[in-house]
Amino acid sequence: MKYSRIAGTGSYLPERILTNAELETMVDTTDEWIKSRTGIERRHIAAPGQTTVDLAEQAARRALDAAGLTPQDVDLIVFGTTTPDLIFPNCGALLQARLGIHGCPALGLEAACSGFIFALSVADKFVRMGEAKCALVIGAETLSRMLDWTDRNTAVLFGDGAGAVVLQPSDEPGILSTHLHTEGSHQDLLNCPVGVSRGFAPEADGRVPLFIRMAGAEVFKIAVRSLGSIVDETLAANNLDKSAIDWLIPHQANLRIIQATAKKLEMPMERVILTVQDHGNTSAASVPMAFDIGVRSGRVKRGELVLLEAFGGGFTWGSALIRF
Numbered sequence: 001m002k003y004s005r006i007a008g009t010g011s012y013l014p015e016r017i018l019t020n021a022e023l024e025t026m027v028d029t030t031d032e033w034i035k036s037r038t039g040i041e042r043r044h045i046a047a048p049g050q051t052t053v054d055l056a057e058q059a060a061r062r063a064l065d066a067a068g069l070t071p072q073d074v075d076l077i078v079f080g081t082t083t084p085d086l087i088f089p090n091c092g093a094l095l096q097a098r099l100g101i102h103g104c105p106a107l108g109l110e111a112a113c114s115g116f117i118f119a120l121s122v123a124d125k126f127v128r129m130g131e132a133k134c135a136l137v138i139g140a141e142t143l144s145r146m147l148d149w150t151d152r153n154t155a156v157l158f159g160d161g162a163g164a165v166v167l168q169p170s171d172e173p174g175i176l177s178t179h180l181h182t183e184g185s186h187q188d189l190l191n192c193p194v195g196v197s198r199g200f201a202p203e204a205d206g207r208v209p210l211f212i213r214m215a216g217a218e219v220f221k222i223a224v225r226s227l228g229s230i231v232d233e234t235l236a237a238n239n240l241d242k243s244a245i246d247w248l249i250p251h252q253a254n255l256r257i258i259q260a261t262a263k264k265l266e267m268p269m270e271r272v273i274l275t276v277q278d279h280g281n282t283s284a285a286s287v288p289m290a291f292d293i294g295v296r297s298g299r300v301k302r303g304e305l306v307l308l309e310a311f312g313g314g315f316t317w318g319s320a321l322i323r324f
């Protein structure tokens with residue numbers, strides 16, 4: 001059986017750091033509350049004019065370098081984001097132009113915080129079917145552009161960044177399985193309530209609500225439950241015991257959610273790649289950034305078994321089990 005294999009990883013964070021102390025001056029919050037409820041200490045914010053594709057280009061070039069490849073090798077782009085530069089062309093097309101390459105399919109995929117896992121699953125199938133030999137898979141966001149900076153429920157949680165991986169075909173594993181789920185009936189618990197088709201009508205305060213809205217406590221409970229069950233599903237599909245997993249690379253939304261999944265897997269936190277303290281919730285970017293940080297810090301090594309998981313708006317949730 002042919003597998004797709006991760007040939008290289010890359011990530012990029014914008015320079016500007018927004019600390020919890022600075023947020024204390026903007027909304028009614030405290031460093032202590034943010035750290036104890038979420039684990040977040042700081043987040044990175046894109047510069048004015050710096051877009052999702054700007055961040056993604058840096059991450060993509062780093063992933064290609066790590067794989068020993070060039071943009072000319074790329075024959076598929078799958079770009080997960082909820083904060084695209086434009087309504088269209090999709091960010092994959094914009095990135096393709098930025099990389100100076102032509103003609104290969106470039107998809108934009110929106111699955112909120114699960115965007116990268118969904119994109120990885122799609123690209124994996126193209127590679128395994130022999131339809132791509134070098135797939136660039138991106139998770140990148142500028143969530144700072146979609147926040148209500150007067151709403152303490154959300155303003156303290158999110159940040160900007162980009163991560164990328166390069167997939168190539170291989171006779172050796174590889175991506176062992178991916179598992180994706182969506183439950184649209186919970187759409188009211190986490191969303192951005194405007195769009196092209198529904199319109200951009202202002203609310204009573206005169207503002208167009210181009211903001212993330214979240215019923216945090218409800219989302220928290222469903223996230224913990226869904227991630228617990230997808231971990232079981234992934235292990236069962238591969239006939240593996242939880243003790244086989246070397247690394248958990250989770251979506252970085254909240255330290256307490258990550259701890260709950262680690263506990264379920266009976267994994268010590270030393271075997272979890274944790275980045276939430278440094279950049280908050282970067283939605284689709286969070287898993288590939290954590291992956292890259294795990295690899296570049298020398299912790300995640302070739303041959304190890306890695307479990308990726310994410311949960312986000314939709315609801316969407318997914319996992320990928322990878323022999324790195």
Ligand code: UT7
Nearest residue numbers: 029030033037113152153156216217219220223253254312
């Ligand atoms: O990535 C996509 C998926 N998203 C997630 O997985 C996020 C899931 N949810 C969470 O991570 C957590 O629910 C939050 C971090 C959003 C909130 O933590 P919580 O422990 O669930 O707090 P809460 O919403 O139940 O609020 C507790 C209290 C409330 O005050 P009262 O009503 O108890 O007086 C809030 O008003 O904390 C208050 N609060 C804050 N206080 C200081 C809410 N936000 C803040 C804040 N600073 N920023």
